[in-house]
Amino acid sequence: MTTATYPFTAVVGMADMRLALLLNAVSPAVGGVLVRGEKGTAKSTAVRALATLLPPVEVVPGCRFSCDPATPDPHCPDGPHEPGTGAARSARMVELPVGASEDRLVGALDIERALSDGVKAFEPGLLADAHRGVLYVDEVNLLHDHLIDLLLDAAAMGASYVEREGVSVRHAARFLLVGTMNPEEGELRPQLLDRFGLTVEVTASRDTEERVEVVRRRLAYDADPAGFAARWAEDEGSLRERIAAARALLPDVVLGDRALRQIAAVCAAFEVDGMRADIVTARTATALAAWAGRTDVRTEDVRQAALLSLPHRRRRAPFDAPGLDEDKLDEVLRQFEDEEPEPPEPDQGPGSEEGDADGPDGPDDGPDGPEGGPGGGLPHDSDGAQVPPSAPEPSVPGPREGEPEAADGPETPQEAGAGDGAGAGGGGEKAAVGAAEPFRTRRLDVPGLGEGAAGRRSRARTAHGRTTGARRPRSTLSSLHLTATVRAAAPHQHARGRSGPGLLVRRDDLREAVREGREGNLVLFVVDASGSMAARKRMGAIKGAVLSLLLDAYQRRDKVGLITFRGADAELALPPTSSVDAAAARLERLPTGGRTPLAAGLLKAREVLRVERLRDPSRRPLLVVVTDGRATEARREGSARRDGAATPVARAGRAARLLAGDGIASVVVDCESGPVRLGLAGALAQELRGTPVTLDELRADSVTALVREVRNVSTTSTARRAA
CATH class of the missing domain: 3.40.50.410 (von Willebrand factor, type A domain)
Structure with a gap:
């Protein structure tokens, strides 16, 4: 019997995290979420609960790569598919373990069958499973470098490529990337950090009543998961309907010229690298307007979008914690106050910010309701959700007034x-x-040659790097050394009865490449x-x-x-x-x-x-x-130290x-x-x-100057000898 997932609407507090996840459910083009925070703050619980709120997807029946029947992937390994009617299924949430292998992520080819039979026998990996769904990476900052590189490639191209000595497979891999991490265990590479559309910081509440409510709900869920989920089913349904309504409204949202100039000014003021920040902020602001039930983007949408999309992208010194100066953000946005005000919006439907508070759904007080009870949405006011302030930098006391600074040099x-x-x-x-x-x-x-975790410091035998030799596979073959395999199989072709042009290869002939790279x-x-x-x-x-x-x-x-x-x-x-x-x-x-x-x-x-x-x-x-x-x-007492x-x-x-x-x-x-x-x-x-x-x-x-000097001396000496 499958245990019921903890309901999304039952998560207490964490308004920023819930809002960021819901905005991605409304508009997957936002680009995913990175949730940073201390352990035990419901990061994983909220992410797993999100999958149950996503609308179902139409897929080609029998396709292992979740092709859309309306626009099937022409390169699908299970294709070609003719456009037509598909079958609906729930959106998947695929978890990528930190210790996963490369083959588990991208899939694996049967090298033996590919060489001997010429058959592309491909077993899909997690990227194929996550297509048109959610790819969730817990402790994403601990992921190995080679897996991060594969994720970067797939996220950038929307496709996964598997290459094995001339045999290649390509399939679509467009997914919502959600990661969680504890900053105490290490930071994330900037290349992958930039691939997350939004980032939020979460901390445990210090409010006594809120902490009591968290414990009360968790104990109730552990005692009866199905019964607890049933009590929140109505609120889950309401939130699911609101997501669907916001998705339907999203194409009608207009991102005006004024909002675009605000976004550009904010991104320029915080000196973010590249243009991805502008694009993500624009998409987030549009999703915020749709979530509020509006068709126009306002200043408060731009402000909230910047708080979610810029903290991890701003240019900062090494070891600074991500964060955004809200006073500076407000100062930039105030430059546009004198511009022509936006026209008043038309009548709003239920679930909007400024709709009738006495409407059929009542006021929008977020998933926890006005008194911690269930509700249908998230709070969204003109100030936006609060972002926890970054940790203050440690003070560096200087010399006291009138006190000379200690000089550098030999000590008396x-x-x-x-x-x-x-x-x-x-x-x-x-x-x-x-x-x-x-x-x-x-x-x-x-010194020497290690076999540690992949990194960039010392020489080591790794899965990636330059090929230095070949050996028999110790487990599943993942990197074929083609020349060594052919050399091993060639002497046995006559004994195996080879009569055609194909090479008869057996498992004992296979050789894997031995590569040398760098370790951490x-x-x-x-x-x-x-x-x-x-x-x-x-x-x-x-x-x-x-x-x-x-x-x-x-x-x-x-x-x-x-x-x-x-x-x-x-x-x-x-x-x-x-x-x-x-x-x-x-x-x-x-x-x-x-x-x-x-x-x-x-x-x-x-x-x-x-x-x-x-x-x-x-x-x-x-x-x-x-x-x-x-x-x-x-x-020490009593020691003469003679x-x-x-x-x-x-x-x-x-x-x-x-x-x-x-x-x-x-x-x-x-x-x-x-x-x-x-x-x-x-x-x-x-x-x-x-x-x-x-x-x-x-x-x-x-060191560079020393090497240059040595080279210059060597060149001069050689020239003198030649003369």
Whole structure:
């Protein structure tokens, strides 16, 4: 027995999310929805409930690709179909699992039958199932890169292509793309982010009565799903009828010149890239007017459309959260107040904003009704739905009035001692310093060849990339190496009785291609936050360098972690995560001061990497230690420290050798500055068997200039020898 779906109208609150989903139901051309928010906020529940509200679709009987009988796809693998009468069925909602394979998404060809029998035996994938329906991706930010690329291609072209060594299949794949994600687990690639028409931020309500109602309804549904759905059936039906009415009205909605100029002005003011934002905003504003039962687009429609379509498209600095300045939006729209007002609208039907409040349907108070009970629609007033404000940026305190800023350069013993403090608690803590401007860094990678998750950092065997060889398939054949397969089958043709031009191929002859590409790594940052690093300009430069490395990790699809050490011990400031934004926020708030327990930082890193190796053994780690190499610790009671092996420097060296013995690839970013350098960070890199780099060498432009200089010297030497 199938469990009844939780009713859409029973979802409490979340007005923005429900409105965005319903607008896509009214006009699929809007382009889908991305729902961002913390866990447990009914994101998946609302999306799954939407499918039950979509109007049925007419399909060609027996077609596995859901062709429209009025305009069948001429390239359909099950075709050709003659235009005619079809059969109605419910719109599908297809879920794409995060761990799905490429063949499951786009479909699979039977390579053996294609080679031996010449038959295009094709098994449709999820893109074919989602055609003319909804494709739902939960945790879309965790989707592998190669699947994202396939989604981008299908969303852009409205079709899916499957190519296997000269055998190709094409079919239509137009779907409503809906994704949900928790930003704490990592951000989404900008290319895919732009493919979502609308985006909304959801957070759990802090209102006690609303939270009580959420729990009450969920418990009632769990106790009797069918009975709960039946109690909301009338409201579901009313909402379904309103969607159908808005769809029917949509072609009659007029997007006037004034509204178009408003949309263009808003998109230009927020400096969005490209023209997709203008088009999506226009479509959304038109859908909003149809949803309200009107045939003209008003200023409030443009405002609401901008709040839904622009936050994820505005030009922003790295690690900024999506958002839109509503005051700026209102200021832009006010420029059009003096223009000729729009003509008054004709009589409105039921369900419109300004219709008779005492009409047959009563006031439109949204799915939850005026008192939290069921209703037939969503609230839609002239102000639009509220968008949760983005998280405030952490404040960066500067020097107090009259207080000189700490200078950068070599530290005197008095300065170092003041930062270190004498107590075990690491006195002398200084406030957080803002990071310098990030820059493009050189690529730091893990030596050798891995087999981890697809990414853009270290060399690895992957499903995509350049072909380096062939091997027998370990499971289902997904990438045929044609030359190796023919070589394997050729010696057996006479024994198999081949008499014609065809090649007799058996399963044992098949060879799959071995490809080499790039993988994502676990980049674990170990940052020295002690007093020796606390000069304001110096710490700002160091934070800027780490921020640059974090940005590089985001672009290369790495997981990141952050360990800081200062005072008496080391702290795991951020457990390994895909959310580079979270690491940047922790770094920005990082205080400094106290002694330098370098050994504690390295040992903490070793323990974190040991646990992560058990959780994700295929993801190789890269340890990035940011320090000047000094090691000082607070004295413990009763310890004379006469034994040289017990000194902080010796303990740090011993911890570094343990990491080297574990085979951990490492990079030491040498933060020492000034004319007098002790070279301690370089010695630490030797103990780790890692690579030492200075802050200047970390910049990609510095490396490029160095390579150019070496090439120039080499060219000059060659010319001199030739002369």
